[in-house]
Amino acid sequence: MRVQLVTMPWHPIDLPSLQVGLLHRLVRRARPADEVTEFHGSLRWAEFLLERSAGRLRPGDYVSVGSDSIFHGLGDWVFSGALYDDPDWGTARLRDYAAARDVFIDTALDMRPYAADFIAACATEVLATRPDVVGFTTTFMQNVSSLALARELKRRRPELTVVLGGSNCDGPMGHALHRNHRFVDHVVRGEAEYALPALLRHLDEGTPPVDVPGLCWWDGELSRANTETRRTVAPADIPSPDYDDWQAALEASPVLEYVHPKLVVEGARGCWWGEKHHCTFCGLNGSSMAFRAKPGQRLWEEIDRLVRRHRLLDVVTVDNIIDMAYFRDFLPRVVESGWDLRLHYEVKSNLTRDQLRLLGESGTVHIQPGIESLGSRVLDLMDKGVTGARNIRTLRECENHALTCSWNLLYGFPGESAEDYDPVIDQIPALVHLQPPSGAHRIQLERFSPHFTDPGLGFGKRRPAEMYQHVYDLPEDELADLVYLFDSEDAGIAGRAERRLKEAVAQWRAGHPHSRLLFEEDGEDLLVHDRRHGRPHTTHRLTGWAAAALRRLEEGRTESALHRLLADDGHVVSAAELGEWVRHTFRLGLLFRDGPTYVSLPTWDAPVRMPDGAAVAG
Amino acid sequence: MTGLPAAVPHRVRGRRVAVDGPLRLAAGGRETAVAVQFLRECVGRGLDAAWTWAADDAGPPYDLRVLRHLPPPAERAGEPGELTAWRTGYVYGALYHRRGPGFVTVLDRRDAGTAARLTLDHPDLLAAFDRLGEPTPLDALDAVHQEAVGLLAAERLALVTDGWAVALPPRIRSWPVPCTGI
Ligand code: B12
Ligand code: SF4
Numbered sequence: 001m002r003v004q005l006v007t008m009p010w011h012p013i014d015l016p017s018l019q020v021g022l023l024h025r026l027v028r029r030a031r032p033a034d035e036v037t038e039f040h041g042s043l044r045w046a047e048f049l050l051e052r053s054a055g056r057l058r059p060g061d062y063v064s065v066g067s068d069s070i071f072h073g074l075g076d077w078v079f080s081g082a083l084y085d086d087p088d089w090g091t092a093r094l095r096d097y098a099a100a101r102d103v104f105i106d107t108a109l110d111m112r113p114y115a116a117d118f119i120a121a122c123a124t125e126v127l128a129t130r131p132d133v134v135g136f137t138t139t140f141m142q143n144v145s146s147l148a149l150a151r152e153l154k155r156r157r158p159e160l161t162v163v164l165g166g167s168n169c170d171g172p173m174g175h176a177l178h179r180n181h182r183f184v185d186h187v188v189r190g191e192a193e194y195a196l197p198a199l200l201r202h203l204d205e206g207t208p209p210v211d212v213p214g215l216c217w218w219d220g221e222l223s224r225a226n227t228e229t230r231r232t233v234a235p236a237d238i239p240s241p242d243y244d245d246w247q248a249a250l251e252a253s254p255v256l257e258y259v260h261p262k263l264v265v266e267g268a269r270g271c272w273w274g275e276k277h278h279c280t281f282c283g284l285n286g287s288s289m290a291f292r293a294k295p296g297q298r299l300w301e302e303i304d305r306l307v308r309r310h311r312l313l314d315v316v317t318v319d320n321i322i323d324m325a326y327f328r329d330f331l332p333r334v335v336e337s338g339w340d341l342r343l344h345y346e347v348k349s350n351l352t353r354d355q356l357r358l359l360g361e362s363g364t365v366h367i368q369p370g371i372e373s374l375g376s377r378v379l380d381l382m383d384k385g386v387t388g389a390r391n392i393r394t395l396r397e398c399e400n401h402a403l404t405c406s407w408n409l410l411y412g413f414p415g416e417s418a419e420d421y422d423p424v425i426d427q428i429p430a431l432v433h434l435q436p437p438s439g440a441h442r443i444q445l446e447r448f449s450p451h452f453t454d455p456g457l458g459f460g461k462r463r464p465a466e467m468y469q470h471v472y473d474l475p476e477d478e479l480a481d482l483v484y485l486f487d488s489e490d491a492g493i494a495g496r497a498e499r500r501l502k503e504a505v506a507q508w509r510a511g512h513p514h515s516r517l518l519f520e521e522d523g524e525d526l527l528v529h530d531r532r533h534g535r536p537h538t539t540h541r542l543t544g545w546a547a548a549a550l551r552r553l554e555e556g557r558t559e560s561a562l563h564r565l566l567a568d569d570g571h572v573v574s575a576a577e578l579g580e581w582v583r584h585t586f587r588l589g590l591l592f593r594d595g596p597t598y599v600s601l602p603t604w605d606a607p608v609r610m611p612d613g614a615a616v617a618g
Numbered sequence: 619m620t621g622l623p624a625a626v627p628h629r630v631r632g633r634r635v636a637v638d639g640p641l642r643l644a645a646g647g648r649e650t651a652v653a654v655q656f657l658r659e660c661v662g663r664g665l666d667a668a669w670t671w672a673a674d675d676a677g678p679p680y681d682l683r684v685l686r687h688l689p690p691p692a693e694r695a696g697e698p699g700e701l702t703a704w705r706t707g708y709v710y711g712a713l714y715h716r717r718g719p720g721f722v723t724v725l726d727r728r729d730a731g732t733a734a735r736l737t738l739d740h741p742d743l744l745a746a747f748d749r750l751g752e753p754t755p756l757d758a759l760d761a762v763h764q765e766a767v768g769l770l771a772a773e774r775l776a777l778v779t780d781g782w783a784v785a786l787p788p789r790i791r792s793w794p795v796p797c798t799g800i
Contacts, residue, residue, distance in 0.1 A: 260733075260735075304719075307718055307719065308718075308719050308720070311718060311721050311723070311737050311739065313716050313718050313723060337719075338717070339716075339717055339718045339719060340716035340717050340718070340789065340790065341718075342716075342793065342797060363793075365793045365797045366796075366797050366798065398795075399795075402664070402792050402793055402794070402795060402797075403795075404793070404795045404796040404797040404798070435795065518632065520632065605633070606633065607664065607792065607793070607794055607795040608664045608710050608711075608792070608794035608795070609794060609795055610710065610711070610794045610795065610796060610799025610800060611799070
């Protein structure tokens with residue numbers, strides 16, 4: 001058989017598709033006689049826009065529509081006109097939507113007229129390889145472009161088999177995608193490693209795929225959905241991706257000069273935290289939460305192979321959460337290599353200082369520690385398993401080890417109140433030297449999250465997010481099964497508290513670039529140079545037990561625990577005296593207070609800071 | 619211990635380096651190569667260098683724009699316009715290199731609005747590039763490496779003046795924040 005694997009817009013153009021690279025290997029391994037080809041429709045679209053618009057619509061515009069506007073569905077809308085054979089389909093609704101929410105849509109409007117021609121050109125190119133099976137991978141906003149191309153392929157070659165898979169197909173979404181689109185022959189829901197080879201066998205033999213777990217297929221005019229399996233794929237059965245075709249496509253592309261290509265690797269699936277305490281807002285891991293990791297040695301071998309082959313030193317990992325064993329059997333190998341890698345990893349916020357140092361030394365300098373909030377009660381409400389104090393320590397250590405920390409401040413949790421936020425908001429000016437969140441965002445209601453599956457948690461009323469009205473021509477009950485994001489009544493803070501929070505975060509972001517709060521040792525004394533925005537620049541000198549106390553508070557302590565520690569260290573200070581010092585130091589903004597716990601805020605080092613948006617051409 | 623070359627007398631406090639005397643970047647030859655190496659190593663370590671341009675030095679015998687990625691000299695009344703342009707155009711990390719197995723990647727954004735990526739993987743080129751980590755007299759190199767230095771200079775990855783050569787792109791040992799900013 002000839003199998004073609006397709007990744008359509010809006011897959012990020014600086015990354016290979018892990019899914020395509022992995023399925024390519026999978027099919028070759030399971031079916032050596034098959035011919036496997038790839039079609040990088042995402043890259044093609046960026047090229048098409050560049051060429052047809054004579055250089056006006058650039059890769060930067062691709063990113064602004066394809067990645068930055070995911071929550072407005074602009075990228076999907078661009079292709080809805082091609083899917084529904086009507087260049088104006090959904091435009092009026094999109095305009096109303098954008099006007100009501102003040103969303104910038106000009107770039108998307110500019111792109112729409114090119115979509116139908118593009119889909120036609122893709123169909124020609126895909127069919128030129130004479131495939132028997134075309135497999136689309138779909139995540140984020142890849143649905144509509146994939147459906148539009150699938151429809152055109154089937155129109156031109158009805159005997160072709162179209163298969164859809166990817167995280168947009170998990171659970172009920174996959175069945176809804178199938179039953180509403182007759183030109184989609186099969187939808188693989190969940191992991192492909194066992195299901196796809198089984199499906200291809202049935203296609204070869206012409207037998208009905210009744211025994212392929214999770215699969216959606218047509219039984220005459222009836223859309224059938226096989227029961228999904230609880231069996232997860234073992235790490236040993238997860239192929240390591242093949243990016244040769246991607247590299248060839250990118251190197252031949254005019255898009256290359258606009259992007260900074262990176263490798264994508266997979267170490268683990270699922271989430272070890274979520275297995276025990278599913279964070280209430282989190283809709284990751286639609287198919288399975290069960291945590292499974294490749295051994296560190298194997299992950300390193302994969303990276304070693306890909307780095308040598310593609311001569312790229314930037315690596316994005318797709319793991320939801322780092323395997324703690326990697327601190328022993330993966331990261332030390334990265335350090336040992338001596339290569340100047342730059343890795344992106346999602347971690348948990350309760351890492352120790354040594355673990356954060358190891359991340360820095362290994363070049364894992366871009367981390368996403370799931371900070372989400374600085375208030376312990378709100379963190380409890382979301383079952384995050386960390387405290388505000390802990391999160392502050394993580395942010396501080398990121399300065400000490402020059403780690404770039406991506407995080408959002410989330411709010412809108414059922415049960416939270418302004419009183420949970422006020423103490424944090426009041427302290428934000430003292431945090432200005434630490435990396436700010438990308439913004440303060442109201443949580444979204446995502447399929448698969450506890451908030452979604454249990455309406456009792458506070459989001460009882462829900463309907464498909466409004467943006468899908470300009471994306472799909474489907475009735476609401478079908479959309480309710482097909483989509484990932486939902487609108488619901490707001491929970492948690494609103495009004496004044498919400499405004500204050502957003503304002504404080506905006507100030508944090510504005511004041512951060514020129515703010516520092518630095519320790520310096522001066523013999524026995526400890527100096528703190530305060531160069532924070534909004535405060536007079538001063539240097540504080542701490543001596544004797546006070547210097548010891550401020551250092552002890554780096555780990556976060558209550559006043560009484562601090563008193564005991566100082567006594568153990570031989571310092572003589574009364575509880576009253578210490579209490580007075582703590583209050584004074586807190587007023588100076590040198591401490592963060594989380595309930596009874598105090599954390600010291602100065603850092604030992606400050607990384608070179610780049611202005612926002614200084615990033616490489618794009 | 620910062621590991622900065624001792625050939626240029628300096629003091630370090632925190633992330634700031636103060637160079638004791640003026641640096642003679644216009645002199646050419648060994649003196650210039652040593653100064654360039656020193657500033658390059660400051661950048662590689664994320665250190666901020668404060669230094670002065672030797673007052674009686676005229677313009678340099680090369681295009682000063684190749685040094686746009688190095689910290690510019692302190693401002694001085696009546697300085698040549700090229701120095702002012704250097705200061706206003708300076709961005710951290712505008713040129714740097716990274717090491718991988720059998721290759722070196724270079725990112726060059728010294729010309730505003732451009733980002734050129736280069737991969738050095740030819741063994742002779744790599745060997746020459748490594749040699750030029752230290753200031754090197756051209757006549758100490760064999761013909762093959764001299765030719766490689768010529769190629770590196772043509773790509774503006776090496777500075778060659780008066781028979782001395784030195785590599786220009788620092789190896790980034792500490793990433794800025796955000797690390798994607800360079
Ligand atoms: C890694 C990751 C990223 C990375 C890389 C993304 C990439 N495109 O490669 C980065 C950091 C760039 C990223 C960015 C964003 N992400 Co993200 N990301 C993930 C994450 C954690 C893992 C995805 C992954 O690669 N998994 C590993 C692969 C192998 O698994 P898989 O895709 O499911 O594939 C398997 C099966 O589905 C199946 N399969 C897949 N394709 C096909 C095809 C066929 C034919 C068949 C048969 C089977 C099949 O087989 C595969 C192997 O078993 C997921 C969460 C999750 N756990 O899925 C979120 C997730 C995909 N991201 C999400 C979001 C919202 C974003 C951002 C918008 C975040 C933001 N606010 O900025 C951006 C958007 C970027 C963009 N335009 O694409 C959402 C998507 C929601 C949706 N359905 O639309 C998810 C689900 C997380 C979430 N709940 O928020 N992300
Ligand atoms: S938010 Fe992160 S830690 Fe929490 S369950 Fe989801 S993946 Fe796991």
